Amino acid sequence: MRNLIDRLFAVLLPVLAVAAALLIGAIMLLLMDADPIEAYQALYDGAFGTVNSRSETLVKATPLLLVGIGICIAFRGGVINIGGEGQMIAGAVVGTYVALKFETMPFSGTASIYHDLPQYLTIALCMISGFLAGAFWGGIAGLLKAYFDVNEILSTIMLNQIALQLMSYLLNGVMLDPRQRERVNHIPRTARVPDYAQIPRVTWLTDVPIRLHYGFIIALVLAVIIYIFLWRTTLGYRIRAVGKNQRASRYAGINVKRQMLFSMFLAGGFAGLAGTVQVLGLQYRLQTDGSAAGFTGNAGFNGIVAALFGGLHPVGAIPASIFFGGLLIGAQSLQRTVQVPASLITTLNGLVVVFVVSSQIFVRRRTQRRAKEQ
Amino acid sequence: MTDTLLPTGHQRIDHLEMRQIVKRFPGVLAVDHVDFDVKAGEVHALLGENGAGKSTLMKILYGLYSADEGQIIRNGQVTVIRSPTDSIKQGIGMIHQHFMLVPSLTVAENVALGMPSTRGLRLDLDVVAKRLGELAEIYSLQVDPSRPIWQLSVGEQQRVEILRALYRGAALLILDEPTAVLTPQEVEHLFTVLRRMTADGHALIFISHKLHEVLAISSRVTVLRDGQQVDTILAENATKTTLAQMMVGREVVLRYEHGDVSIGEPRLRLEGVSAKSNRGDLGLKNVSLMVKAGEIVGIAGVSGNGQHELAQVISGLRPPVSGEVFIDSQRVTGKSPAVLNESGLSHIPEERMEDGVIKDFSVAENLVLQDHGRKPYALGGVFMNFRTIAKTCKSLIQEYEIKTPSHETPIKSLSGGNIQKLVLARELSRQPRVLIAAQPTRGVDIGATEYIHRRLLAEREAGTAILLISEDLDEILALADRIVVMYEGEIVGEVSRDEADVNQLGLMMAGIRHEQAESTPL
Numbered sequence: 001m002r003n004l005i006d007r008l009f010a011v012l013l014p015v016l017a018v019a020a021a022l023l024i025g026a027i028m029l030l031l032m033d034a035d036p037i038e039a040y041q042a043l044y045d046g047a048f049g050t051v052n053s054r055s056e057t058l059v060k061a062t063p064l065l066l067v068g069i070g071i072c073i074a075f076r077g078g079v080i081n082i083g084g085e086g087q088m089i090a091g092a093v094v095g096t097y098v099a100l101k102f103e104t105m106p107f108s109g110t111a112s113i114y115h116d117l118p119q120y121l122t123i124a125l126c127m128i129s130g131f132l133a134g135a136f137w138g139g140i141a142g143l144l145k146a147y148f149d150v151n152e153i154l155s156t157i158m159l160n161q162i163a164l165q166l167m168s169y170l171l172n173g174v175m176l177d178p179r180q181r182e183r184v185n186h187i188p189r190t191a192r193v194p195d196y197a198q199i200p201r202v203t204w205l206t207d208v209p210i211r212l213h214y215g216f217i218i219a220l221v222l223a224v225i226i227y228i229f230l231w232r233t234t235l236g237y238r239i240r241a242v243g244k245n246q247r248a249s250r251y252a253g254i255n256v257k258r259q260m261l262f263s264m265f266l267a268g269g270f271a272g273l274a275g276t277v278q279v280l281g282l283q284y285r286l287q288t289d290g291s292a293a294g295f296t297g298n299a300g301f302n303g304i305v306a307a308l309f310g311g312l313h314p315v316g317a318i319p320a321s322i323f324f325g326g327l328l329i330g331a332q333s334l335q336r337t338v339q340v341p342a343s344l345i346t347t348l349n350g351l352v353v354v355f356v357v358s359s360q361i362f363v364r365r366r367t368q369r370r371a372k373e374q
Numbered sequence: 375m376t377d378t379l380l381p382t383g384h385q386r387i388d389h390l391e392m393r394q395i396v397k398r399f400p401g402v403l404a405v406d407h408v409d410f411d412v413k414a415g416e417v418h419a420l421l422g423e424n425g426a427g428k429s430t431l432m433k434i435l436y437g438l439y440s441a442d443e444g445q446i447i448r449n450g451q452v453t454v455i456r457s458p459t460d461s462i463k464q465g466i467g468m469i470h471q472h473f474m475l476v477p478s479l480t481v482a483e484n485v486a487l488g489m490p491s492t493r494g495l496r497l498d499l500d501v502v503a504k505r506l507g508e509l510a511e512i513y514s515l516q517v518d519p520s521r522p523i524w525q526l527s528v529g530e531q532q533r534v535e536i537l538r539a540l541y542r543g544a545a546l547l548i549l550d551e552p553t554a555v556l557t558p559q560e561v562e563h564l565f566t567v568l569r570r571m572t573a574d575g576h577a578l579i580f581i582s583h584k585l586h587e588v589l590a591i592s593s594r595v596t597v598l599r600d601g602q603q604v605d606t607i608l609a610e611n612a613t614k615t616t617l618a619q620m621m622v623g624r625e626v627v628l629r630y631e632h633g634d635v636s637i638g639e640p641r642l643r644l645e646g647v648s649a650k651s652n653r654g655d656l657g658l659k660n661v662s663l664m665v666k667a668g669e670i671v672g673i674a675g676v677s678g679n680g681q682h683e684l685a686q687v688i689s690g691l692r693p694p695v696s697g698e699v700f701i702d703s704q705r706v707t708g709k710s711p712a713v714l715n716e717s718g719l720s721h722i723p724e725e726r727m728e729d730g731v732i733k734d735f736s737v738a739e740n741l742v743l744q745d746h747g748r749k750p751y752a753l754g755g756v757f758m759n760f761r762t763i764a765k766t767c768k769s770l771i772q773e774y775e776i777k778t779p780s781h782e783t784p785i786k787s788l789s790g791g792n793i794q795k796l797v798l799a800r801e802l803s804r805q806p807r808v809l810i811a812a813q814p815t816r817g818v819d820i821g822a823t824e825y826i827h828r829r830l831l832a833e834r835e836a837g838t839a840i841l842l843i844s845e846d847l848d849e850i851l852a853l854a855d856r857i858v859v860m861y862e863g864e865i866v867g868e869v870s871r872d873e874a875d876v877n878q879l880g881l882m883m884a885g886i887r888h889e890q891a892e893s894t895p896l
Contacts, residue, residue, distance in 0.1 A: 089757055151780055199766065232757055232758055232760075233756055233757055233758060234746055234747040234752050234755060234756060234757075235756070237739070237746050237758060238746075240735075241732055241735070241743070244732045244733070244734050244735065245728070245731075245732040247728050247729050248728065248729050248730065248731060248732050248743065249732075250691060250711065251691060251711060251721070251723055251729045251730070251743075252711065252715075252743035252744045253710065253711040253712030253713075253714075253715045254712075255710075311406070315794070374662075
């Protein structure tokens with residue numbers, strides 16, 4: 001019975017925290033002369049009101065979930081990955097490059113030798129390349145952390161910048177769309193990826209044309225797989241052991257450095273995958289406006305939030321990313337309906353994070369008290 | 375003793391009484407209607423197992439906890455102590471088991487820390503130093519006020535703690551396990567200081583679980599068990615055996631029968647091993663050692679004399695700078711813990727909460743810390759077989775009498791003794807050829823200690839080579855076949871169990887070599 005109450009408490013707490021954040025948001029709305037009920041109605045409708053808005057919410061949630069899964073691995077392994085943005089970019093660049101390679105050989109312009117691959121294999125190959133590229137980018141920080149004791153928070157943030165500039169360089173150079181090349185003021189973007197490298201949309205759900213693509217379904221499956229990986233396999237056990245206690249792990253014969261590198265590698269991989277999926281499932285080409293958020297939509301950072309909100313549990317990250325996806329989508333209609341700046345939503349987002357993360361202390365206190373009673 | 379001032383110039387506490395103190399933690403009655411009092415000029419010992427409520431009671435007196443019921447009466451008047459600041463104001467000082475000193479600061483700076491300067495914003499370290507000199511003079515607690523703490527020995531650091539308490543005006547001192555880190559000689563010196571302090575009218579509370587020390591220093595003894603006061607008796611009417619019985623509520627064996635074991639082949643051998651300590655100097659110097667099958671070799675020594683480095687080098691956690699380590703005549707110098715696990719080494723680490731277990735992991739998960747990737751705990755080395763792990767865990771919980779709600783309970787919610795039993799169960803169930811047991815019973819209650827001792831002896835009879843590293847000389851004397859004494863990273867002597875003599879061992883622990891120790895009268 002008590003166990004049940006404890007469980008309920010743990011589940012209800014984030015809900016209460018969100019409610020508290022919305023309450024403060026309501027006060028801010030009032031201060032801006034907006035009706036909070038109308039505003040929240042607009043927010044909800046914008047996010048979940050129609051088939052299309054629900055689809056858009058899930059589309060928005062997809063990169064959050066993929067990045068979030070990686071964050072679960074990294075944080076469980078005791079490394080703080082702030083490099084989701086850079087890893088997404090690295091994954092997108094390489095994923096797009098490989099996808100484009102299916103049409104023509106990149107420099108010669110001759111037809112690709114892989115032309116005849118079935119679509120699912122084509123997509124899989126692109127996604128694996130994107131995963132590996134992100135993993136490589138994350139792995140750099142992991143390597144520096146494990147073997148040279150370089151703070152991973154610093155190195156991942158710096159690597160974000162490097163990835164961004166590298167993307168700009170490539171999109172203005174070798175990866176530039178040939179059609180843009182002739183123009184004087186070219187837009188730094190690649191050619192459109194061929195149809196058979198695009199992730200198909202989910203069409204069987206509804207008759208309305210929606211943008212929801214199989215990338216979301218893949219993310220759902222991966223969340224479950226990573227849950228099993230972390231809690232049911234020896235590798236996951238080692239990652240969690242190192243994350244909780246490096247000294248005891250070393251004592252037990254676990255190669256602590258290797259595990260740290262590995263968890264950063266996987267975290268980067270999932271962010272890289274998120275980048276590739278954004279291109280193959282949604283944007284169909286890689287384009288930059290000179291900022292990282294221009295491509296990622298801040299998913300590299302928001303994914304961290306989703307993971308934390310989901311209790312650093314890959315399956316918990318599913319509802320969390322849908323929730324945050326909804327907030328981001330709903331913000332647009334909120335802005336339209338009640339004429340408040342979209343930055344209010346960013347503020348609301350921030351409030352939710354602060355409340356949710358700090359409410360965890362109640363859960364911790366409660367478990368500690370329980371432990372003492374035993 | 376009509377004068378109400380102490381030689382330190384502070385007001386005396388003639389009588390301090392704690393009446394019917396009750397402290398509840400959710401679900402536990404930590405202190406259950408305990409009466410405790412201490413008078414000027416006496417040492418009142420507080421004795422009990424871990425979790426008996428000694429430190430809770432003293433934390434109430436020192437203002438770290440507040441009592442749910444009961445009163446504190448100081449010199450006949452009811453007083454309220456809400457914080458350590460209050461208690462210091464009232465003349466109560468506490469010497470913690472783990473010193474509360476800042477290593478990089480000097481003695482005078484440490485004493486001045488948290489005290490207002492007599493010169494406002496400017497430091498008055500010279501004033502502090504002068505006053506420290508006076509206090510040190512009275513109780514022969516000489517330390518140089520300008521030396522940084524990290525340069526001082528443990529015994530000197532303790533003097534600083536006592537001086538600081540006196541400086542702040544303590545008339546009543548609570549000493550929490552003050553002898554745990556001292557050599558027998560340093561203990562003697564401490565006792566001399568304490569006797570002089572009581573003669574001058576200080577009131578002292580001495581928390582300990584070392585029975586002979588309690589008998590040697592105190593005039594009265596209060597025994598606590600499970601939060602309840604068993605009795606308060608005069609020390610002169612007590613013996614070790616009666617006190618031990620009061621503590622655990624049953625008869626305790628302080629000596630064990632050593633079964634006859636034929637000592638076998640050498641299992642662990644060290645040849646001229648040196649290693650650096652964390653500070654970067656040589657913490658382990660040219661140590662050669664051999665442990666044979668069916669033998670317990672005890673490493674005695676005061677904390678921080680290279681025992682820690684020794685255990686780490688053998689278990690692969692610290693690379694040696696020179697020398698060789700062999701297990702079963704196979705060279706394992708500098709090999710990783712994973713390789714050593716394979717070669718039949720088990721290690722009960724000194725700091726079990728840091729090295730031995732992962733606090734947030736369950737009992738079952740902690741059981742497979744080393745072997746989670748091996749059969750039968752893993753299928754194909756990839757998937758963990760939690761059914762088998764749970765089964766093994768349950769049977770070990772039963773076999774080793776580990777008190778836990780279930781095998782899925784996070785290990786941090788178990789008591790120290792039960793956590794250590796789990797570590798023991800894990801290490802012994804790996805059927806080691808060589809076992810390193812470092813401080814196997816530190817912070818463990820008497821019941822579990824006895825159990826662990828019996829297990830180690832059984833393991834010896836099964837033919838395992840055991841290296842027992844302990845700061846508890848009684849433990850070494852009770853278990854070891856041979857005793858090796860370490861001082862400043864070197865082996866200063868070796869005696870067999872039959873010829874072991876506490877005084878001689880004590881001298882060796884203070885750095886006097888075996889040959890000299892024999893000829894030096896104590």
